[in-house]
Amino acid sequence: MKEVYKKAINVYKSIIKNSKRRPHIRSKYFRKQKVFLGLFWQHLEDKLNNKDKLRRLKYFSCAIELIMHSNFTPISKENVDKRSEILHRFGG
Numbered sequence: 001m002k003e004v005y006k007k008a009i010n011v012y013k014s015i016i017k018n019s020k021r022r023p024h025i026r027s028k029y030f031r032k033q034k035v036f037l038g039l040f041w042q043h044l045e046d047k048l049n050n051k052d053k054l055r056r057l058k059y060f061s062c063a064i065e066l067i068m069h070s071n072f073t074p075i076s077k078e079n080v081d082k083r084s085e086i087l088h089r090f091g092g
Contacts, residue, residue: 001054008060012037015064027067029074029090035067066092 015037016023024034040060047053070090079085 001050004054004057008057011061011064012041025064025068028069029067029071063090066090 012023015025022036022038024036026032027035044053044056047056067090070092072091074088074090076086076088079087
């Protein structure tokens with residue numbers, strides 16, 4: 001768990017260095033608009049199951065790369081908790 005977390009946090013720190021305020025990446029699909037990453041880390045801390053945390057952290061760098069470089073249309077739906085948010089699921 002420590003190795004996976006360390007790799008994910010290093011990727012996140014490199015993203016933090018590139019942004020002045022809130023950590024973000026630019027998505028190719030959304031015409032280079034910003035995708036903010038702070039919500040992911042809050043969501044991860046809310047998870048109780050370490051196995052689930054580990055699974056999500058393993059794919060963090062892949063997910064960042066997919067969001068940055070994918071041209072495919074994501075699956076989008078409203079967040080059930082907050083109607084003002086739209087959640088996107090990228091495939092690759």
